[in-house]
Amino acid sequence: MSIVVSGIRATGQLHIGNYFGAVANFLRMQEQDQCYFFIADYHALTTHPDPAALKANSRTVLAEYLACGLDPEKVTLYYQSDVPETSELYMLLNMQAYVGELERCTSFKDKVRKHPENVNAGLLTYPVLMAADILLHKGQFVPVGKDQEQHLEMARNFANRFNHFYQTETFPEPYAYNFSGALVKVPGLDGTGKMGKSEGAANAIYLNEDPAAVKKKIMRAVTDSGPTEPNSPVSEPIANIFTLMGLVSQPETLQHFQSAYADCSIRYGDLKKQLAADMEQFLGPLRERIKEFSANQALLDKTALMGAEKARESARKTLTEVRQVMGFR
Numbered sequence: 001m002s003i004v005v006s007g008i009r010a011t012g013q014l015h016i017g018n019y020f021g022a023v024a025n026f027l028r029m030q031e032q033d034q035c036y037f038f039i040a041d042y043h044a045l046t047t048h049p050d051p052a053a054l055k056a057n058s059r060t061v062l063a064e065y066l067a068c069g070l071d072p073e074k075v076t077l078y079y080q081s082d083v084p085e086t087s088e089l090y091m092l093l094n095m096q097a098y099v100g101e102l103e104r105c106t107s108f109k110d111k112v113r114k115h116p117e118n119v120n121a122g123l124l125t126y127p128v129l130m131a132a133d134i135l136l137h138k139g140q141f142v143p144v145g146k147d148q149e150q151h152l153e154m155a156r157n158f159a160n161r162f163n164h165f166y167q168t169e170t171f172p173e174p175y176a177y178n179f180s181g182a183l184v185k186v187p188g189l190d191g192t193g194k195m196g197k198s199e200g201a202a203n204a205i206y207l208n209e210d211p212a213a214v215k216k217k218i219m220r221a222v223t224d225s226g227p228t229e230p231n232s233p234v235s236e237p238i239a240n241i242f243t244l245m246g247l248v249s250q251p252e253t254l255q256h257f258q259s260a261y262a263d264c265s266i267r268y269g270d271l272k273k274q275l276a277a278d279m280e281q282f283l284g285p286l287r288e289r290i291k292e293f294s295a296n297q298a299l300l301d302k303t304a305l306m307g308a309e310k311a312r313e314s315a316r317k318t319l320t321e322v323r324q325v326m327g328f329r
């Protein structure tokens with residue numbers, strides 16, 4: 001049985017990128033592995049949310065995890081901030097992390113470019129906190145989307161460096177993982193790049209989004225002027241729509257539109273209408289469950305309490321070992 005650790009930042013509702021990049025893996029792995037899944041509320045602090053928003057967003061992520069099918073009896077499901085050992089390991093690992101390598105991290109450079117007014121130390125050491133989350137439970141597999149690959153490489157470096165420096169085998173090497181093979185990158189609706197919360201509201205489809213709003217977003221998704229000759233290459237915006245279709249539609253549906261593209265008979269209006277209908281098939285039941293779990297405060301509290309206890313037990317064990325290895329009394 002492998003040890004699996006992963007998290008989602010507490011910055012708001014989950015979108016289908018989160019679902020297919022990470023959560024779909026959680027659902028499968030909970031059946032066979034020892035899983036620790038958490039709501040990364042410390043990580044959410046880099047953007048300075050106000051306390052009410054942080055609380056609401058954290059709760060939303062927990063309710064949506066449950067609605068997606070995570071079973072708190074099978075996995076350890078917890079709030080990161082309920083496990084203070086996380087902070088201790090983060091601090092200790094920071095001593096082995098070099099400013100140069102942190103500055104070279106793509107997501108850090110991205111944030112510096114987009115928000116030069118808020119380049120805080122937490123942003124720089126974000127990958128160290130992530131490594132702490134994983135190594136805290138001696139995680140081996142980390143189900144994440146493609147965008148987290150570099151962070152996992154850094155977590156591996158920190159683990160190896162610690163082991164090497166202290167001549168120990170305390171930490172295993174953690175790997176980014178997708179249950180069904182390659183890491184996933186779910187595209188957004190704006191024609192370029194990945195779906196993400198920070199890419200603008202029109203770019204992401206949220207699990208708990210109103211059906212009319214979802215349809216409107218899909219109908220407005222960026223396309224191109226259409227294929228002009230048979231078998232012409234597929235442009236990025238259309239490839240993205242095909243990718244989304246691949247996630248929620250029947251394979252024959254996708255094939256039908258791909259063939260229509262190849263022989264130039266495709267009508268983008270029909271393509272989008274079909275995607276919107278299939279998206280609703282996927283989201284409808286999920287939306288209902290999100291409503292139910294969001295209304296059940298007692299269950300959310302019970303889940304968080306149980307998760308915190310189980311996570312702390314594992315975290316304490318690791319920290320005791322780490323402290324011993326490092327020479328603390």
Ligand code: TYM
Nearest residue numbers: 006007008009017018021022040144145184185186194195
């Ligand atoms: P976050 O909250 O940005 O994203 C949560 C998960 O969703 C995946 N994801 C995507 N996958 C495919 N396509 C997309 N468009 C897409 N957008 C998001 C992310 O890859 C991620 O798996 N740093 C992490 C949270 C975290 C964490 C950890 C994860 C904190 N500590 C320890 C793993 C292990 C993050 O920002 O995720």
